[in-house]
Amino acid sequence: MKITLSVIKADIGGFVGHSGVHPEVLQKVQEVGLKEVEKGNLIDCQTLVCGDDIALVMTHQHGVDSELVHGIAWRAFEEGTAVSKKLKLYGAGQDLLSDTFSGNVKGMGPGVAEMEFEERPSEPVIVFFADKTSPSAWNLPLYEMFADPMVCAGLVIDPKMHDGFTFEVLDTYTGKAVKLSTPAELYDLLALIGSVERYAVKSVWRNSDGEIAAVASTQRLSLIAGKYVGKDDPVMIVRAQSGFPAVGEVLEPFARPWIVEGWMRGSHNGPLMPVSFKQATPTRFDGPPRVIAAGYQIANGKLIGPRDLFDDPAFDRAREQAQLMADILRRQGIFEPHRLPSEEMEYTTLPKILKKLEDRFYELEEGKKAPTGEEHHTETD
Ligand code: F6R
Ligand code: MG
Ligand code: MG
Known part of the structure; x- marks a missing residue:
């Protein structure tokens, strides 16, 4: 059986400061993921927390870079962000860099690691x-x-x-x-x-x-x-x-x-x-x-x-x-x-x-130029 394991993570608000995740936010993200399991879009879905970040761990058969799966993660983080905002958590929604989802979370803030295998x-x-x-x-x-x-x-x-x-x-x-x-x-x-x-x-x-x-x-x-x-x-x-x-x-x-x-x-x-x-x-x-x-x-x-x-x-x-x-x-x-x-x-x-x-720097040692980096590590070094 060929399956894809997708792990998509984001910081959508810290509790307190940047040190942790609030349980209500985590619950909301989890809820959205589990609904997709019920609908049959995902085989399984869990969440992990490290510091102020939440990761969705999802299994499915849609391959890597699936619009459906990335869309699920984006929605889960959006709904989690709404809870973060309500609780005025720190940096609510900080990793969602766009207002709209456009097919793939790459380049939009969340981190992604996914692989397909037998x-x-x-x-x-x-x-x-x-x-x-x-x-x-x-x-x-x-x-x-x-x-x-x-x-x-x-x-x-x-x-x-x-x-x-x-x-x-x-x-x-x-x-x-x-x-x-x-x-x-x-x-x-x-x-x-x-x-x-x-x-x-x-x-x-x-x-x-x-x-x-x-x-x-x-x-x-x-x-x-x-x-x-x-x-x-x-x-x-x-x-x-x-x-x-x-x-x-x-x-x-x-x-x-x-x-x-x-x-x-x-x-x-x-x-x-x-x-x-x-x-x-x-x-x-x-x-x-x-x-x-x-x-x-x-x-x-x-x-x-x-x-x-x-x-x-x-x-x-x-x-x-x-x-x-x-x-x-x-x-x-x-x-x-x-x-x-x-x-x-x-x-x-x-x-x-x-x-x-800038205007307060003056010449203390004459004839010196700032290094460009090029002058080091020549082959004769
Ligand atoms: C590092 C990090 C924190 C913040 C720090 C200042 O990745 O998230 O160390 O950089 O708490 O945060 P601000 O600038 O939001 O007050
Ligand atoms: Mg943070
Ligand atoms: Mg973090």
Whole structure:
């Protein structure tokens, strides 16, 4: 049976500030989704929450980019926004960038990760959902799950995984993508996806048979709207077991927290903390950035689950380490590298301040020119 798993998420209002979702808003979004299950438009529909974002997890047989399915998500978020507005929640409807739906939610604010596949005899999938960070936060764990044998033993041991995986990488500045096959092109892949401000992994396929393995949302709200409209908190779907990384191999990268862009005002580096559903409420300095993992078994398109996969003492140490990393970074206050470089900040006062001080700058060292960036990294370096 061929099914499509679509995860579409949006921030349609925070409770309180940007830290959580109000239960009435969630209930409304859920209600709209479930009505579509009753009508037979969706096979199944659930909601997940991470911070101030809601994700609709939907199964159906309409394929990816379905106008019907995107329309359902849009309507659910619109109706949820009406509740948000009534309660005067913070930033009510902030991710719905248009008044009208025009066939596809892409480019209209919500984040989308969806994949179509033939349901296996048993189909374990994991939906990751993060708040206070951006889609390139998935670059490091996707590399470790699908290309690093020190993390994913299956790459060496499982004959179905031994040919490696192909990564589709999006250049978020130009909208162009490139496919790189690992292990052969691993170093080229890492050269790109280590530049997290620009490149984001969009999807991953198994080389031996071209099966889809993972898909991430890669919308960048800041680029869509041309002005700050909130951080593009990402979702990701990963298939697990029998020829894909085991559930434990998929989760392993998150046991060692790393630093991602986002956090307060979308303008800071901070550790990505793996948390249970209940702890997905970023409050310290609006963070630190959180990630949840919802595990499902899909049975004839029905979502069996979720299991709250980070609700496990084995991730307690990662949470402790993330707290320590947060303390260390917070010590830097407004100074880089805790604060992002000015061109990476979601909003900045720097151009205004420079304008104001323009006439007050004077020559202190003669004959110096501002660097253009071109003079570094020549071949003779
Ligand atoms: C980051 C985020 C928050 C807000 C911050 C200021 O993604 O959502 O950290 O940026 O709370 O919010 P405003 O500007 O709405 O007061
Ligand atoms: Mg928000
Ligand atoms: Mg958010």
